[in-house]
Amino acid sequence: MIRDITLGQYFPGNSVIHRLDPRIKIIWTFFYIVLLFFVNNFWGFLVYVVFTAIIIRLTKIKPKLIFRGLRPVLFLLLFTVIVNVFMTGGGDVLFKFGFLTVTTEGLKFAGLMAMRLILLVTGTSILTFTTSPIMLTDGIERLLSPLAKIGVPAHAIAMMMTIAIRFIPTILDETDKIMKAQKARGADFESGNIIKRAKAMTPILIPLFISAFRRADELATAMECRCYHGGEGRTRFKQLKIRKLDIISLLFAPLLLAAVVATKYIF
Amino acid sequence: MIELRNVSFIYSDDGPFETKALNDISLKIEDNGFYGLIGHTGSGKTTLVQxxxxxxxPSSGEILIDGVNIAEKKFKMRDMPQRIGLVFQYPEYxxxxxxxFDDVAFGPRNMGCDEAEVRRRVTEALQTVGIKEKYYKASPFELSGGQKRRVAIxxxxSMEPPVLILDEPAAGLDPHGRESILQKITKLQKDRKITVILVSHSMEDIARTAEKVIVLNKGKLEMLGTTREVFAKGERLSEMGLSIPEISRVVLGLRERGINIREDVLTVDEAAEEILKLAAEKGLIK
Known part of the structure; x- marks a missing residue:
């Protein structure tokens, strides 16, 4: 169960996509998401699927690994499809089952919604799969830096994100260990109703919280010992630079936009 | 008795990270024995005890506990023929x-003991590890590090397992706490006639307590023999990146210099005796 979580997972590599500047990748991802919500017909989705497939191919990561990121949202996906199938009116009625009606429009809409969700998750996971957490937060910090002038703590936000992402695997490991330890003491997480199961989580959650606080405290001390005092005057070892590759990648954005807009008018 | 037959364990993250933690392990652990389990970091010790x-x-192989194969897919922990107590590393977490009291009672209560039985077990267990009665109602988080460790053990x-496995029970404790925990475990093993498997990095601790030693190296069973037999193979252990007890190193050094001392000496006292005996033989002392 715990192993399914791929959030923040990074697959090291040296593909074109890996080498892109994180800022460009973040902007691209935003553009990808926003544009995705304008797509509302089959041909538009076809353009998107082809585009996403090409990007996945370019990352040189096994597609299987990328689609594994869909597992945690499977329930949401099913839920969306079912709700949309039954709740959307219009079109020809295919069949009636009590108060539930399935129409052609409903099926079509559910299909589009499912497509949209799958593309959304796949597209955004490409960002985290190909960008190391450090690069990602560096990118976010740089993108937010203009806002620092109006008082947005860009550096603090980025630092908190870096730390949070960094500790996801650590905490998962710890959860696994504590679960096993309590199991060895006869704890039962699998049987009983929801309330009983929720109560059975206490022996996991309390030690987990305690160690999270302890770790945070130790980390804060360790950072202070190394003279950390926020972002002011801090220089970096790796400077972000926009290169030719990044500019070229941006040229594809209007192309995608044009293709999507075209599908709206042509078909 | 615990018997492992051709047990392998593969961490399959079905990605680029597949690693073999254990490779074709077969061994027998007799009842009432005190076993030491040693191996370099990443040799598979923790996986083996789990x-x-x-x-x-396991990915393949059989694990028989009193003849029942617990490696089978259908097998549920609840049907375990006899409970195996496992104390993890840093159990205080x-x-x-x-x-x-309630924390120590967690196990017995999960086993379905009635309150009288729970009380007896908890009191006995806390006495065994040397926690005084005035702490029973205290919060476990108010205790010192060593006390927390002992409460956790x-x-x-308190589940009174016939087999008790401890993963580095003395790690991170001061010498006094270390000594006291090991003594208590040894005493418990003798008094209750249980099987103990002690996982440790400290060869001194193993040499002092264990009767038999299991050596793992890169997921494979390297040796299984009496403590004397295993530590007599100092060279082989060094090759695996394991140290041998300091006193064994002294003995090895003496032998290298042509002094014919017994090579399976385990403790400082034993070594002193042997050296004195040799010295007397040579007429150096009377």
Whole structure:
């Protein structure tokens, strides 16, 4: 169960996509998401699927690994499809089952919604799969830096994100260990109703919280010992630079936009 | 008795990270024995003890506990023929109850003991690890590090398992705490006639306590023999990146210099005796 979580997972590599500047990748991802919500017909989705497939191919990561990121949202996906199938009116009625009606429009809409969700998750996971957490937060910090002038703590936000992402695997490991330890003491997480199961989580959650606080405290001390005092005057070892590759990648954005807009008018 | 037959364990993250933690391990652990389990970091010690405790299932092979194969897919922990107590590394991080008493009672209560029985077990377990009665109602989080460790170990002892596995029970404790925990475990093993498997990096601790030693190297069973037999193979152990007890190194050094001292000496006292005997033979002392 715990192993399914791929959030923040990074697959090291040296593909074109890996080498892109994180800022460009973040902007691209935003553009990808926003544009995705304008797509509302089959041909538009076809353009998107082809585009996403090409990007996945370019990352040189096994597609299987990328689609594994869909597992945690499977329930949401099913839920969306079912709700949309039954709740959307219009079109020809295919069949009636009590108060539930399935129409052609409903099926079509559910299909589009499912497509949209799958593309959304796949597209955004490409960002985290190909960008190391450090690069990602560096990118976010740089993108937010203009806002620092109006008082947005860009550096603090980025630092908190870096730390949070960094500790996801650590905490998962710890959860696994504590679960096993309590199991060895006869704890039962699998049987009983929801309330009983929720109560059975206490022996996991309390030690987990305690160690999270302890770790945070130790980390804060360790950072202070190394003279950390926020972002002011801090220089970096790796400077972000926009290169030719990044500019070229941006040229594809209007192309995608044009293709999507075209599908709206042509078909 | 615990018997492992051709047990392998693969961490399959079905990605680029597949690693073989254990490779074709076959061994027998006799009842009432005191076993030491040693091996370099990443040699598979922790995986091995988790397999024996039934917390994870092997990728292949059989694990027989009193003849029942717990490696089978259908097998449920609840049907374990006899409980195997496993104390994890740094067990104090698993404390969660409001009082010391309740935390130690967690195991027995899960086993379905009635309150009188729970009380007896908890009191006995806490006495075994040397926690005084005035702490029973204290919060486990108020205790010192060494006390927390002992309470956590009591949490497993209170289940009265016939097999007790301890993963580095003395790690991170001061010499005094170390000594006291090891003594208590040794005493418990003798008094209750249980099987103990002690996982440790400290060869001194193993040499002092264990009767038999299991050596793992890169997921494979390298040696299984009496403590004397194993530590007599100092060279082989060094090759695996394991140290041998300091006194064994002294003995090895003496032998290299042509002094014919017995090579399976384990403790400082034994070594002193042997050296004195040799010296007397040579007429150096009377």
């Amino acid at each position: 397999l024996i405790a039934g917390l994870v299932k 698993q404390l969660f109850e409001e009082t010391v 009591a949490g497993t002892i």
